[in-house]
Amino acid sequence: MVNITINGKLVQAYEDEMLLTAIRRENIDIPALCHHEAVEPYGACRLCMVEITKDEWDGWKNHVTSCLYPVEEGLIVNTHTPTVIELRKTILDLFLAGSPRSTVIRKLAAEYGVTKTSYEEVPDGTDCILCGLCTRVCDKMGFSAISAVNRGHGKEIAPPLNEPPPDCVGCLSCAYICPTRYIKFTDDGKTRKIWGRKFKLLHCEKTGQPTITEEFARYLVKNRQIPEDYFKINDLSHRKELALKMGEITQWGREE
Ligand code: FES
Known part of the structure; x- marks a missing residue:
């Protein structure tokens, strides 16, 4: 210590x-x-x-x-300190110029007293702040389905060639980790859509509840030693076991 x-x-x-x-x-x-x-x-x-x-x-x-x-x-x-706060204000001012409609950025900036950017707003600014969390988690999960492409103002997170990424399994890790909720998906309980791909969801045989996508289940069975019939039932004990397996995938840093 x-x-x-x-x-x-x-x-x-x-x-x-x-x-x-x-x-x-x-x-x-x-x-x-x-x-x-x-x-x-x-x-x-x-x-x-x-x-x-x-x-x-x-x-x-x-x-x-x-x-x-x-x-x-x-x-x-x-x-x-006053200097630290000023530094954060400048950064938030810049974020506000790049992502003027992001509610997360606007709220955070307002907490630091920045309600309007002093820079020129990027006309086609998006809510993506290029934090890289989505690409890092996708890499960590083993898919690398999306990455940062282009440079300067044109830099964005996208699948290769801006086409539906063949390596995506629809796990939604990128969408859940995105701090500004920029990455959008739809899920009607049967089908999930993200990055231009469409995934069929599996359902629990007991409750009928949707579980995960067929592609994600196939990946976990093949690469994480999860039994093939694992996703047939969606009970709590199952989910705990899966959470432990997922923890093994994403764990980084000091072992407790
Ligand atoms: S640079 Fe430390 S959290 Fe972003």
Whole structure:
């Protein structure tokens, strides 16, 4: 364990964890739109920026993205200094220009007092902030069905050649992890549609409830040692078992 000070409070942190994890354990609310514990940190949004210093640094301070900065003995961390808040405001101002209609961005920006962007709004701006969570989780799941394509203003998340991705299994991990709910899908209980693909859903033989797509079930049976008849029944014990299997796929970071 290492000793660090967060906002004036001395706390202990695990040696190999990132600052953001230690900060969140203290119930300190800092925005971190591109972070999710299921995937490796990426440092795309910069919103988790904090100020760090040490007694022996003679007053020198630095600003770092806490999701990517490992804890160190003696680190003094401040999460809401005037400079940090100004940095976050600038980032949110930029996000607001790129995603002017995103309710998530608008709400977060308003919390920091930014209600209107001071930059020129991107005319065809989307709710996608290019945080990379969707592509990272898709890679982690083993599908790599979508990726970032193009550069500059044209950069976007898309399947290869912008065509329905053959490797997608309709698991919805990308849609669920998207912080701005940009990735859309439909699901009428029989058919699920995402990224231009159409998937048939399996149903529980007992309750008739939809479970997962045929393609996702096939993948789990083949690659995750799940019995073939597993998806016939959708009871709670089944779901717990599946959650454990999925945890094995997406687990990243320190073993508890
Ligand atoms: S959460 Fe750290 S850079 Fe986005």
